[in-house]
Structure formats: C-alpha cells, structure tokens
Amino acid sequence: MQIIKKNIHLLAPILKGVGIVIVLILMGTTAYGWSLSKDMEKRFSGRRWSIPSKVYSDSAILYPGQLINAELFLSRLKGLGYRETAGTPSQKGEMRIKG
16 A cells, blocks of 8 residues: 555656646647748738739530520620631631521
C-alpha cells in the first residue's frame, strides 16, 4: 500500500507537467491559427485579380431541326467575335449564312 502511495506522489508531478505541456501546445496552435487566419484575410481582402479576366460561361445548345430566332442568333455570334465569309469557313471565328 505504501509503495502505491509513493508511486502516486511521483506520478502526480509528471502528469501535471504533461498537462501543462498539452495546454501550452494547444494555446500555441490556437495563436498560430488565428495569426494565419488574419494573414490570409489581409492577403485576399485587397485587390482580387492582378490580370484581367474573361468569363466564358454562356452556352447555347443547338440541334438539327431546332427553330431559332435568326436575328438574335446572328447578333449573338457577332458579339462573340464571329465574322461572315463568302465561301466555306476555313478559320476559327468565321461563319457563312445560307438561306
């Protein structure tokens, strides 16, 4: 019985030290996370892009036999930079209107 009490008295300071180390590690990790969060917030809250950007997300689904508004569709193609050619289109951005 005395041996167990003696071992408990030796073990208590070790457990107290381990507990203090764990609390210090948690506090340090929390402080580092908070600092990192503030740094990221400061870095990304300023100017969004340093280069101009374009969004290519507009799409039109076409299929054979579909009825479309020709004027609206032609206006859309011209807005995308397509140009009319007299012959068969041979390069990107060329179009030919038939009938």
